[in-house]
Amino acid sequence: MRILPKSKSKKSKQPTKSILDRSVGQKPGSLTISAEALAPRLFLMSFNEQMHEAREFTDYEALLQEFKQTPEARHWIDVRGYGSVALLEQIMKDFHIHPLQMEDVINDYQRPKLEEDHNRLFIVSRMVQFTPDHKIDDDQLSIFTGPNYVITFQSDYEDCLEPLRDRIKAGKGAIRKKSAIYLAYAIMDVVLDHYFPAMAQLGEYAEELEDCLFLKPSKQLLSQILDLKREVVKIRRIVWPERDKISEILRMDEQLIPQDLKIYFKDIYDHAVQLMDLVDNYKETTSSLTDLYLSNVSNRMNEVMKVLTIISTIFIPLSFIVGLYGMNFSRENPKGGINPLNMPELYQPYGYVTLLGVMTVIVSGMVYYFYRKGWLTNQ
Structure with a gap:
């Protein structure tokens, strides 16, 4: 298996981007819009057991008028894009949103959390996906609840909530019969459900890296493993507060979260626990x-060292023999006599061939010994 390439995809959002956009020392609750913020798109979905209407508005006043005309229905106001401070300030005024909460909406790398203000909830969730370049891409989803409405804010036009919109339109389940808090639960449930495919893709990628490790470990592969490790740490920082947030919802007074709805939040709490285990x-x-x-790199190094050691060991006696016969001792002494102990085999007619044969026997014997010991195999 080849080392997995890093395919091109949209640039994932950096956690520090919205932090860097903030002015140091600015007034608390100030709305500072990034230059890259998208122009707002406004969507209103109104529904109850008998009716369902959903449309996009280009004018906020028209949306507000439509909202006020059907007080008996539940409403989902969906704001996508933060590119207008005037619009955000008007929404703050009309729906009594605290400036500090709206500041958290715009500075959109908040950890998942829950705040309660005058029987209204402010919930922050994070929508995640595993991108083709093997990164965890996460977007903030801010949720405000009211007596008969839910307002969601997100920085992008695309989200993971389309299955929920289809369910509401089809009238499936109890969502069109229950309160706005149930709608907030349903949004959180869909967001949390999308964590599981991302985690499954992350797990498959980890298995592919593991297969590559056995074939050809390399520095590039190590870099991919370390990148994956950082992504796991990143999603852990998201899932952990998500679980704490749901746990806090379960402890809330029944005036905010009715007892008959807590069983639904217990269900997504179980999902959060499963995600933590994953x-x-x-x-x-x-x-x-x-x-x-x-370990693989060390084993490969050991294999290389074993081969080099065997080669060196084989050549040690050969080097000794060659060095021994490389000594220049004179056969004749100064008086013209013969020194019989000074390598007489050098003057034998088959001395060279005999020496080569001896060296061959030594090498063959050592190779056979190494083979019997199992040093020439991977066993």
């Missing part, structure tokens, strides 16, 4: 991949 498993997996890489 994240912890993948965290251990990525750590083991790093250890496996180091």
